[in-house]
Amino acid sequence: xxxxxxxxxxxxxxxxxxxxxxxxxxxxxxxxxxxxxxxxxxxxxxxxxxxxxxxxxxxxxxxxxxxxxxxxxxxxxxxxxxxxxxxxxxxxxxxxxxxxxxxxxxxxxxxxxxxxxxxxxxxxxxxxxxxxxxxxxxxxxxxxxxxxxxxxxxxxxxxxxxxxxxxxxxxxxxxxxxxxxxxxxxxxxxxxxxxxxxxxxxxxxxxxxxxxxx
Amino acid sequence: xxxxxxxxxxxxxxxxxxxxxxxxxxxxxxxxxxxxxxxxxxxxxxxxxxxxxxxxxxxxxxxxxxxxxxxxxxxxxxxxxxxxxxxxxxxxxxxxxxxxxxxxxxxxxxxxxxxxxxxxxxxxxxxxxxxxxxxxxxxxxxxxxxxx
Numbered sequence: 513x514x515x516x517x518x519x520x521x522x523x524x525x526x527x528x529x530x531x532x533x534x535x536x537x538x539x540x541x542x543x544x545x546x547x548x549x550x551x552x553x554x555x556x557x558x559x560x561x562x563x564x565x566x567x568x569x570x571x572x573x574x575x576x577x578x579x580x581x582x583x584x585x586x587x588x589x590x591x592x593x594x595x596x597x598x599x600x601x602x603x604x605x606x607x608x609x610x611x612x613x614x615x616x617x618x619x620x621x622x623x624x625x626x627x628x629x630x631x632x633x634x635x636x637x638x639x640x641x642x643x644x645x646x647x648x649x650x651x652x653x654x655x656x657x658x659x660x661x662x663x664x665x666x667x668x669x670x671x672x673x674x675x676x677x678x679x680x681x682x683x684x685x686x687x688x689x690x691x692x693x694x695x696x697x698x699x700x701x702x703x704x705x706x707x708x709x710x711x712x713x714x715x716x717x718x719x720x721x722x723x724x725x726x
Numbered sequence: 727x728x729x730x731x732x733x734x735x736x737x738x739x740x741x742x743x744x745x746x747x748x749x750x751x752x753x754x755x756x757x758x759x760x761x762x763x764x765x766x767x768x769x770x771x772x773x774x775x776x777x778x779x780x781x782x783x784x785x786x787x788x789x790x791x792x793x794x795x796x797x798x799x800x801x802x803x804x805x806x807x808x809x810x811x812x813x814x815x816x817x818x819x820x821x822x823x824x825x826x827x828x829x830x831x832x833x834x835x836x837x838x839x840x841x842x843x844x845x846x847x848x849x850x851x852x853x854x855x856x857x858x859x860x861x862x863x864x865x866x867x868x869x870x871x872x873x874x
Contacts, residue, residue: 518789525782531757533771533778538760541767546748549741560767568774575781645734653736673743679735681742697746705747 515577524574524581527589533567535590540567540597547601553655553721554712570596651720658715663707668692668700801830 516524540563551557570593573579579596586592656677663669668690675686687694712719764771804826 515785515788521782521785521789525786528775528778528782530771530775533775534757534760534764537764537769537771537774541764541769542748546745549737549744552740552744552747560764560769563767564769564774568777571778572781575778575785645737649734649737652734652740656736656739672746673739676739676742676746677735679738681738681745683746701747704743708747 514580516575516581520581520583523583524589528571532590536570536593536597537563537567539594540564540570540601543598543601550721552708553719555721566597566600570600655715655719655721658718659708659711662711662714666703666707668696669704669707672697672700672704 515521537560541560544563544566545551545557548555548557570579573596574581574593581589581592583589656673660670660673660677663673671690672686675681675689678689680686680689683697684694687697690697712722716722761771808826
């Protein structure tokens with residue numbers, strides 16, 4: 513374990529600007545939130561504290577030599593830092609329930625109450641996890657097909673949802689399956705978000721995942 | 727398409743949609759969008775940057791101290807060798823001392839003073855001269871190191 517060399521430290525200092533921190537933070541925030549699938553149905557989504565702490569810790573790791581950055585091997589520091597952040601987020605997740613316990617506890621509402629989404633205080637047993645997974649699957653199955661029909665007016669969005677139901681989940685694979693450019697899938701993101709928003713409004717009564725604070 | 731059907735295909739589909747929603751490519755995304763999203767999530771990037779800058783400065787100080795320490799050790803070793811040579815009455819001693827002082831303290835007036843002192847020094851004076859040289863070589867950071 514060794515700290516950055518003087519040259520690497522100088523490069524680090526030069527590269528870590530306000531925009532760099534913003535781009536690394538947004539990566540951490542979205543990466544963290546993407547793990548909270550309940551957020552799709554308006555369930556709990558973590559605030560920024562967890563993501564901010566992960567970014568700070570990742571930068572410390574490099575500065576104090578817990579992670580070695582070699583500018584010659586990894587000239588793109590942002591890319592390297594994203595991989596450090598990514599690895600930290602992955603380590604936080606040892607299972608969906610564990611993820612909810614660990615990350616949700618960090619979030620508090622305006623009155624300081626913690627949101628843990630009806631999770632047990634103790635780590636779930638495998639049987640508990642299985643039961644929860646089965647319940648989630650039943651509910652998700654109802655909602656996802658309802659949503660598929662809901663977006664029938666937008667063929668691209670419906671195609672994307674259809675792909676995920678079929679098990680085609682990566683952006684590039686979805687683009688290939690729908691015979692469109694990958695960028696079109698990215699560009700459809702805002703529309704997808706809007707569709708979810710409208711769906712949640714239209715089917716609020718059928719949504720068991722809705723967070724009590726939203 | 728995977729060969730085996732996953733056990734929770736609907737949940738996996740929802741997870742994939744969550745990833746699509748929250749992990750768009752961000753390279754070309756306007757900075758204002760990013761700033762707005764971070765603000766709404768309560769992330770203060772200015773505070774984060776300030777904290778990183780402080781840690782960078784601390785790391786630089788640690789590096790300066792390490793360099794100073796190495797330099798001091800190297801100098802001590804040279805002076806100690808000279809002292810041993812002086813004790814044996816080496817022939818090129820004064821030349822070596824002058825070379826050392828010139829190399830380490832080029833341009834500093836104290837170097838000339840030290841050299842004169844060395845020329846006149848008796849063996850028992852060499853230890854205090856060595857201390858003077860080390861003191862002259864110590865940078866400001868060194869003086870502030872805890873325990874010194």
